[in-house]
Amino acid sequence: MPRLQTLPHRCPSVSIGGCFLLFSVLVPLSPACTPNAADDDEAGSETGDAIDAEHVSDGRERPAEEEITVPPNPIAPERYDCGAHDDPPPERTSPIAWSCLLDHTCRERFIIGHRGAGGDFGVVAPENSLAAFRAAILMATDYLETDPRVTTDGEVILFHDPEVDRVMEGTGTIEAMTFAQVRALSFQTDKYEGDFSCERIPTLREAIALCRDRAILMLDMNKTDDVEAVVAVIQEEDAVDQVIFDTSSLDKIDRALTLEPGLAIQIRPDTAADIAPQVEHYAPLIPTIVELEANILEEGAPIVHALPSRVTIDVFLSADLRAVFLGDLAAYAAWYDDGADMLMTERPYLAAIALGRL
Template identity: 30%
Template sequence: MHTSLGKLLLCCISLSGMAAAQTAWQPLESDGKIRVIAHRGEHLHHPENTLAAFQAAIDVGADYFELDVRTTSDGKLVLMHDSTLDRTTNGTGEVHKHTFDEIRALDAGSKFSPAFAGTKVPTFEEALDLAHGKINIYVDTKYADPQQLVDTIVKHDMQDHVVIYGNPFFLYDVRKIRPSLKVMPEAITSDICKFLVRGLQPQVIAFDANDFKDPVIDCAKAAHASIFVDRLGDADTPEVWQKALDLGAAGIQTNRPAELADWLRQHKLATH
């Protein structure tokens, strides 16, 4: 057995007696509607992982925006997909080696378009505040302390309106801290899916294009977990969206949230 799978099995055994607490949020699959998940916000027309992109996701009718959480050298949770600052800002170097003030001073918009000059790298707290009462958040945890992440979500009263994605060991810690939070592991194979289901009791399971195969889908369905799939790039089309729905997807992560929301409305599958 691979070491990582062995560790995961130990996590599963120790968690097998933990009952998943109910939350005020209804199960995702209960209404038969499909959730639109805006990948890094509405980032085709706005800088990714910024408040402007998140507001645009709200405006076009998305049900979730996805964001990426990292930690600065002085312990602040900020939003950045890459481990470095280079691609999306006028800074350089690794996020975790810079203080929050150093990152906050950067321009996170000009590389996307001069129209967004002066856009700042947001904090996780700012995104939670923006979302509250309007939209749910798909939290892709790149680098964060699980206790700090959980505490921040609860502080902003978003515990019923987030799903948390990350590696299984991080999600295991989140489940120990607050069992009612929705954790969302990625099930690469049916065997791994079974381990994850036993250990985490996830209400949602994430799939990318390579994972979306019948044995893994069957495992998720048997666990009564909702299925969130990535349909990005060349796969972000109505034909592929339909195939995902035919296989049981309850949420689709897209780079085209406006188009997906419109398409779902036409098929009477949108939440609103």
Template identity: 30%
Template sequence: MESVIQRIAHRGGALLAPENTLAAFRQALALPVDAIELDVQMSRDGQLIVFHDATVERLTEGRGNILDLDFAYLRALNVAARYPGGWPEPERIPTLREVLELIKGRRRIWIEIKPSRRGSVYGRYPGIAEAVVQELERSDMLSQAVVISFDWYLLPELRRLKPEIETGAILSEDIWDPQAGQALDTLLEQVRELGCSWLDVEVSLVQPQLPALVHAYGLKLGVWTVNSLEGLQRLAASGVDALTSDRPDLFAALE
């Protein structure tokens, strides 16, 4: 049974298994989670891949920017190559389709559409919104998905393609600095005008009044990334609607 608070495995549980891999997602499916979160980018030749970074060096033995790499090269890499403490077998970069097939009918899915990035220059993968919607349609998972992004102006594009799709704007310290006097009301109005259902907030930005304020705008509040039991329990009691963690095994204590 789904809990009142959505319990979300961040990248499948990045502190329990190599992130964004089928191994991580399979492990998460055995844990008390309501949804699995993952990151989607696009290879140079247009394949939707599940991978977080703009470059492959942190996680694999390869080199290069996703913008410059074809799927065949990416698929040959071992995403567990640099996993702390080692991992018993190689893990490959999955496609979004493979993950949807694994998760369908078992959990909800939160898809973060990543921007492309080269150095400090951010962009948008061509046609990525249409491609993600097509994969969700193909898998009959539109109603089980929440699509989130730092690229807020991608979100209404998703809803133009499929008005029923649930979207969320990600809010980080890079976007909103409460110490700088930026009005949260203005930001929440913008998120609502973009047609979003969710505001997904970095945990360091959460203030006691935030859940009630977000709810007053008709939005739901998600918080990322919460990796301690104390933090999960405190935020669960505060009225948030979703908690995202690299340690989804801790969610058992919230039941």
């Protein structure tokens, strides 16, 4: 890999594609590592577009002869790919007490696997697949972010994009397809090490069964309006204590809590000034997690911690990039030191290595 010399001290507010374009100029990326531009519009609103580049680069000159060493994934693919498909779910490996995960007063250094073990920038397993969830559990991940959608015949499945073609072998729109049509599709697997030929788009029920008491499912409800279908599955699977209902829509949270008052919720205030009004809206319920953009972390984290609750941020365009392109695993700790309690990452195994879990 060509040497990465100097990065700008402060990266402007850009989309995922824009930030990777910056890095593709500085460090050539393979097509497999470059986010799909068509995914940018939908993903941009949820991935921390306002980037605090202090965490992307410190601006240091790096000697041309300096080697950049990035630890490989230490989990063998056969432990989570099709070779493990019929095995019992892996044991939980996170050192954090299970009781802490849904306790808004419990502050630790938590890891969230984005779409399981990584989305656009992931290299472990197809995003939002059961293999990705198995891998993330083995990587000592605490929470698994995933994307419920509902098929035309009412099945709640897990898939990020409205269209299937970026990730699957085939074409179509999820919400215009039956479950049988969705289930017939195979994942594109060329960029992954291991055998994922058996993997299919999973249902929420399957994910709950796999992850129960191993990792909390963080349900990104921005992809569907069918709150009722999702909450029904949670209740039918006796999984209220296994999930977090996460969305930027206060209306969706209101509807979900009307159906199931015991749900843990994550809110996404746009500014530090929005935190108090949104929290007051749900009083006496305190959100289990508050997601903040990086540019309001310094101001917003003390407000969240005083509730008390926990702060999550996305590190796709900051710590993940520093770890992969600069070999700087300390970038993860920097975010925790600055007030984040939970980091959502595309490379959960690197975050776990950085925290001494692997």
